[in-house]
Amino acid sequence: HELSGGQQQRVGIARALVADTPVLLMDEPFGSLDTITRTAIHKEFKSLEELKNKTTILVTHDVQEAFELGHRICLMDNGKIIQSGTPKQMLYHPENSFVKDFFAVNRPVLEYKITVINELKMFLDSYNAILNDAKTASEETSVWDILQNLSTEKKYNESYEAVIKAFIAYRKLQAV
Known part of the structure; x- marks a missing residue:
């Protein structure tokens, strides 16, 4: 073998x-x-x-x-x-x-991949619900992994969109 x-x-x-x-x-x-x-x-x-x-x-x-x-x-x-x-x-x-x-x-x-969901907390009204929707997610889970988890079912579309919007707001604060 x-x-x-x-x-x-x-x-x-x-x-x-x-x-x-x-x-x-x-x-x-x-x-x-x-x-x-x-x-x-x-x-x-x-x-x-x-x-x-x-x-x-x-x-x-x-x-x-x-x-x-x-x-x-x-x-x-x-x-x-x-x-x-x-x-x-x-x-x-x-x-x-x-x-x-x-x-x-x-x-x-x-x-x-380098941004964890906890960094978006201040931009998310539904932070705990998103962690719950994303299954197996913790505060240190990357935004990439959260989005992958949320993209699996249509019922999580609102959470997916909320994370995207929160990321855009977070990104504006970074020196790009």
């Missing part, structure tokens, strides 16, 4: 965690996986307790992966660091046009 790509990645991560080093270096660990498997493994990876007190350096060319998994991002060009910072700093406070242009294509999705 051969392991699937996702199973191989899980085994590789488990092996790395068993060593219990303070720093974990991962070079393109999810690059060869299909989108569905990659999404599932990202969720599993983020929820691993073993990673909470560990510094993980994840080398990737996938911008969305960097924003989804990274607390801090380092953007390099030709071996030179152009900017490092949090995902929000990279999007809302780019140091130069290279950084701004680099993220431009993915910007809408990245903004939804």
Whole structure:
């Protein structure tokens, strides 16, 4: 029996965690996986307790992966660091046009993924109802995940639209 790509990645991560080093270096660990498997493994990876007190350096060319998994991002060009910072700093406070242009294509999705629903609370009259409608959502759930959950049934259309409007109001306060 051969392991699937996702199973191989899980085994590789488990092996790395068993060593219990303070720093974990991962070079393109999810690059060869299909989108569905990659999404599932990202969720599993983020929820691993073993990673909470560990510094993980994840080398990737996938911008969305960097924003989804990274607390801090380092953007390099030709071996030179152009900017490092949090995902929000990279999007809302780019140091130069290279950084701004680099993220431009993915910007809408990245903004939804780095914003958590709690940040929209002041713009939402129906905050608790939206969390309830979005199922399995918490205050730290990304706007992207909330919208995905709300888009599954027509009865959540009002909540979906309220989140979009709240995000637009929130975004106006960010330095873009």
